[in-house]
Amino acid sequence: MPRTVKIAAPAILVLAALGTLLAGLAYGGGADAPLLLDPGAVTRYGLPISKLLVNLAAAGTVGALVLACFALNSAKPEYDRALDVAAASAAVWTVASGATGLYTFLSVFSLPFRFDSEFGEQLANFLTATELGQAWLTSTLVAAAVTALAFAVRNQTVLAFVAALALYGLLPPTLQGHRGGTADHDAASTSLYLHVVFAAVWLGGLLTLVIIRSTLDRGRLVTVLLRYSSLALLAFIVVAVSGYVSALIRVQTIDNLWTPYGVLVIAKVVALVALGLFGAMQRRWMIGRLQRTPGSDKPWFTALVLAELAFMGIASGVAAALARTATPVAEVTAEDLADPTPAEILTGRELPPPPDFVNYFTLFNVDLLWLLAAAFGIIFYVWGVLRLRARGDKWPIYRTVLWVVGMLVLFWATNGGVNLYSKFLFSSHMISHMTIGMIVPVFLVAGAPITLALRAIHKRDDGSRGIREWLMLLVHSRFFAVLANPIVAAALFTFSLWIFYYTPLFSFATTNHVGHELMVVHFLLVGYLFVSSLIGIDPAPSRLPYPIRLVVLLATMALHAFFGLAIMSGTGLLLANWYGAMGWDTGVSAIADQQAGGGIAWSVGEIPNLIIALVIVYQWSRSDKRETKRRDRQADRDGDAELKAYNEMLAERAKRG
Structure with a gap:
């Protein structure tokens, strides 16, 4: 690919x-001067432009x-070039986040930019003492850290x-944008974050692919x-679903589609x-043609990639304009009631x-994060089973049924009435907790x-790491060996209950949506x-003997029952406010x-x-039966030599006695 491209x-x-x-x-009025306290045209246009550059x-x-983690070989130049792209992009991200924090401060307080100590103190207080300022300060610091790490790691x-x-x-920045009315705050925040993350993977992956093209040979x-295309397909689905949820929260009715905000939503949908059509063309036509006629870059390849990037830019620009355009559905807070x-x-x-039960x-x-997790969990599992059957391998049907049931139960616990x-209600919270932590697993x-x-x-043989390679690395790691030990796992399972409910973590997970997701x-x-x-x-790295597993389980049951009894007999509210x-x-x-x-727990x-x-107990019994059969087959092969040797040893001891 030429340097000009x-x-x-x-x-x-x-x-x-x-x-x-x-x-x-211009169309949505996102940069129009307010009637009162105009921060100036520089701030009104500088803020959305800097946010666009951040995105x-x-x-x-x-x-x-x-792309470096899932598609590239760390021993080849392609990997180093991708990290150069990451470092350069993170550097721009750092500067743009810092500028956005400054423009946000100027916009909120309608102040002109000045070089004096009072202005600096006000800006520092905004960045450290307000939620909005802390969000952009965090974004700037994280971007700076990623810049350094992308160069060093x-x-x-x-x-x-x-x-x-x-x-x-x-x-942090996604939690500060259009989040819908207060009642839809959690759903809007989740959908916006998923939208931003997967759009970043999609857009950034393609841009990286263009820049590292010269380091890739024909095959x-x-x-x-192909690997990027799979990531892009997944990203397209998530971006489409999360975008639909976001639009539904902020537009709600067909009539609102003809407002400036609604028209911009339609423009983004078109893009x-x-x-999506570019992606389908890439998967069905471009990759096949490259496989059939490998060689130097063709004009059609360059044109298709540049056109796709142009439409990604259009979608990004519309998204940035939407963030500054008034929504047709007012964001009503409790203070407005x-x-x-x-x-x-x-x-x-x-x-x-x-x-009640009904x-x-x-x-x-609905929690979009766990809805998508359950849906993709079922889809990918069934896809794996079908791939095994296509090559003639068997997979027990009961495992598929149990997995699907587990995912459906997870969906209900995170999206249904209990959620x-x-x-x-604390009792409903405990039903959800017990379902997620004990029944679903x-x-x-x-x-x-x-x-x-x-x-x-x-299995990959080109030095890169896919899902299989990352799983193998995890399963054989010392970290996993420690966590997979039944004693350690039981301790984490049991004591995390006490730590969670009797520390401020419970309040954080209850009152904060991010805390709830982490919980x-x-x-x-x-x-x-x-x-x-x-x-x-x-x-697993190791398995303890079955008797020890039973002892660990019985001890865990006792401690878990004691936890439930402690809550049942408690006379003070854990979260009274x-x-x-x-x-x-x-x-x-x-x-x-x-x-x-507590009774539920x-x-x-x-x-x-x-x-x-x-x-x-069942696995123990089967293990004993397998061991008995193994010994019987060994005895048939060597004429029960082990038993004869044992009897001879006893006879020799009897003679010496």
């Missing part, structure tokens, strides 16, 4: 994004890091943590392009559809109907997903490790509801433990 590709992306942004601001630079960083395992740090850097280009209820003050939404299974509070009520472990992945995913991830992983260490089918202040009028006090939650939590105990 390497320069033209980023230029086309930025120019298309910038032109679309200016047009969107593009962050995409370049994330896309390059993800070459180890692929460590680079995965750098990529995780970059993904974290995208979180290598097709291989890397997304065009990008004439007479807010306690529940609206605390949670931003009204109390749901009184809980409501738990007919009402929903809706868990924000208002039993089904998922029985599905043996790691074994399926290792058998279904093709779900933690208890799902800890529960999975615990169950897998006792009855897991997947490969939250669950004790909701304003329920059902005749059940908050302390009685909390004690009921004690009773419902022991059912999975009983199942695990029965499985351990």
